[in-house]
Amino acid sequence: MATAAATAATLLLAVSGLASGLVVPADERCHSTDNAVLGIDIGATYSCVAVYCKGRVEIIPNDQGNRLTPSWVAEGGGRLVVGEAAKEQAAGSPGRAVVHDFMRLLGKKFGDDDVQREMTRLPYAVVDMEGKPHVRVEAADGDVRVLSPEEIAAAVLAKMKETAEAHLGRTVSSAVVAVPVYFNDAQRRAISDAGGIAGLDVMRIVSEPIAAAVAYGLDNAKSDGKRVVVFDLGGETLDVTALVADNGFFDVLATNGDGHLGGEGFDQRVVNHFVDLIKRKHGRDISGDGRAMHRLRRECERAKHALSAQHQVRVEIEALLDGGVDLSETLTRAQFEELNDDLFARTMAPLRKTMADAGLEKGDIDEIIPVGGSTRIPKVQQLIRDYFDGKKEIVKVNNPDETVAYGAAVIGRHVAGDDDDKPTMLDLPSFLSDTISIETAGGAVTPMIPRRSRLPAERTHVFTTYLGRQTAVAINVFQGEGSTAKDNTLLGRLELTGIPPASVWNWGWRWRPIQVTVKVDELGDIHVEAADEGSGKSERLSIVSGEGHEHGRLSKEEIDRMIREVAEDLVEEERIVKERVDALNMLETYIVKNTAVTGGETDCEAKARAASEWLDGNPAAEKEDYEEKLKELEDACGPFMAAVHETSGLGHDEL
Numbered sequence: 001m002a003t004a005a006a007t008a009a010t011l012l013l014a015v016s017g018l019a020s021g022l023v024v025p026a027d028e029r030c031h032s033t034d035n036a037v038l039g040i041d042i043g044a045t046y047s048c049v050a051v052y053c054k055g056r057v058e059i060i061p062n063d064q065g066n067r068l069t070p071s072w073v074a075e076g077g078g079r080l081v082v083g084e085a086a087k088e089q090a091a092g093s094p095g096r097a098v099v100h101d102f103m104r105l106l107g108k109k110f111g112d113d114d115v116q117r118e119m120t121r122l123p124y125a126v127v128d129m130e131g132k133p134h135v136r137v138e139a140a141d142g143d144v145r146v147l148s149p150e151e152i153a154a155a156v157l158a159k160m161k162e163t164a165e166a167h168l169g170r171t172v173s174s175a176v177v178a179v180p181v182y183f184n185d186a187q188r189r190a191i192s193d194a195g196g197i198a199g200l201d202v203m204r205i206v207s208e209p210i211a212a213a214v215a216y217g218l219d220n221a222k223s224d225g226k227r228v229v230v231f232d233l234g235g236e237t238l239d240v241t242a243l244v245a246d247n248g249f250f251d252v253l254a255t256n257g258d259g260h261l262g263g264e265g266f267d268q269r270v271v272n273h274f275v276d277l278i279k280r281k282h283g284r285d286i287s288g289d290g291r292a293m294h295r296l297r298r299e300c301e302r303a304k305h306a307l308s309a310q311h312q313v314r315v316e317i318e319a320l321l322d323g324g325v326d327l328s329e330t331l332t333r334a335q336f337e338e339l340n341d342d343l344f345a346r347t348m349a350p351l352r353k354t355m356a357d358a359g360l361e362k363g364d365i366d367e368i369i370p371v372g373g374s375t376r377i378p379k380v381q382q383l384i385r386d387y388f389d390g391k392k393e394i395v396k397v398n399n400p401d402e403t404v405a406y407g408a409a410v411i412g413r414h415v416a417g418d419d420d421d422k423p424t425m426l427d428l429p430s431f432l433s434d435t436i437s438i439e440t441a442g443g444a445v446t447p448m449i450p451r452r453s454r455l456p457a458e459r460t461h462v463f464t465t466y467l468g469r470q471t472a473v474a475i476n477v478f479q480g481e482g483s484t485a486k487d488n489t490l491l492g493r494l495e496l497t498g499i500p501p502a503s504v505w506n507w508g509w510r511w512r513p514i515q516v517t518v519k520v521d522e523l524g525d526i527h528v529e530a531a532d533e534g535s536g537k538s539e540r541l542s543i544v545s546g547e548g549h550e551h552g553r554l555s556k557e558e559i560d561r562m563i564r565e566v567a568e569d570l571v572e573e574e575r576i577v578k579e580r581v582d583a584l585n586m587l588e589t590y591i592v593k594n595t596a597v598t599g600g601e602t603d604c605e606a607k608a609r610a611a612s613e614w615l616d617g618n619p620a621a622e623k624e625d626y627e628e629k630l631k632e633l634e635d636a637c638g639p640f641m642a643a644v645h646e647t648s649g650l651g652h653d654e655l
């Protein structure tokens, strides 16, 4: 029996009894400190981490105080930087040292059609390493590093782990990670590997819409039979999924989406609007100026966020143009909607398709859960409501960009065993993530069961032999979205031998019809049968789900090496933090010693007071900034050591 990954898509979860809405009863006890399981939503544009504690789910803010962390990773002098800092770095070196939107590469083969397509769009270099796509990042000092998508995902997961640890004040080593519903086995395993590299035991990989439904308490007994649509519009993608709650389980009825529709596209329309405006007003084209475009993009995203709550916003950027010319304009919500009119309208097509594929009428839907930051946009919410004939009450909107992490944390709590009477179980795939095809002459493939098909699924197709007097045929079964066999993953091969050569009587004159049936069962196992009807000869092949794609997985050695590298990065990170704190301490000590001693309005005193004010206004300054300030003070007040000695009266040894 050959082995392969059919797909894994639907996680059915047996949990029940939670309150409806994004609330967990406040009187429930916190799980013990050593078995906290994080809920992580590793998104294409932003990631979010949550934990269940003291009777409720907490969304954990990062070191910048933000509840969402950009899924951006940058090479920063031999170590990886994640989040806001990485996104900011993009301003200085667009496309070279900064990686984002890498989830599309995870668990894929370099030759996959979609990887090849993405390569023309992604602003960084994607290279082939042993058949897998890797990202080539070039640091400012010219150093080059080649990273696997797992390493990049690991850097984001490590950042989420670190965020949680800083908040909880203890180490955490387990997580439930949410991924898109259509992620196949290879992609889910890649996330699991990435977790391992980041020092996290990924206890469950849960489909995002299921986590969202759990966040809304739809896994309780009262929700039995409820039909739910999860409409997930994030930064780069739209995913619509129809689910039915079934006695604490969830069943995915259908899913559809658009891989290139989301908030970044909306931002781009606003950016284009201002680039055109600047051209008209100032006769300047800033589109080639990386730094100016980065500042404009950042401001446009901020303006877009503001327009979800207000009807107009000022867009102000100081000295955007050479010569110190500022941008200072008003953008109204109506303008924003007009700029994106066609994109907003496009969001409805996957919704219609999902409903049709699920065999549901609008009136069948009990709840609609908008998920993803872009569903905060009023126009998007209105379109969803309009589609469901204005039924306002069924559309639940509550921090849509945190919903998935919230649900994952609720699942994490069950997995942690805090809730013995509500066991969780991982059910088997009921939904095909990647197309199953049969190879035909010339290396082409004929799709048999399309991706996102509800399982079980079956199709029979009549192929023909293609050589005169052919007495054997090989049926190669592939999985993937490539149009040729070489761009897909070979799952197995079935040979039908001893068939009589074609004759003029049975099929035209040269070819014999071979009937091929492909069936993917509820378990994701693939069964192929090839039959030569004329002779009654037939052969069968079964391909077991879950063990394929191994060739694309990281080896134990690779994972161990990456774990060491991430650990080194973390040590390096600690060193950098320590050096910064030391520099800050030195500066603070020096300021205190000097202001205490001089007492009057000397140049030294004035500089010390100014430095103190500067410290208040620059809480996020870097080590180099502190060192520079200290140097300025030393120039005015004398060397650090002498000043501290003189004022403290301490002997040299004690320092």
Ligand code: AMP
Pocket (backbone or CB within 6 Å): 043, 044, 045, 046, 047, 068, 233, 234, 235, 236, 262, 263, 264, 301, 304, 305, 306, 308, 371, 372, 373, 374, 375, 376, 377, 400, 401
């Ligand atoms: P997600 O990946 O789900 O966090 O979604 C990220 C996208 O949501 C980004 O394009 C954000 O700019 C967008 N987003 C976040 N908050 C808002 C908001 N208040 N209004 C409009 N878009 C938002």
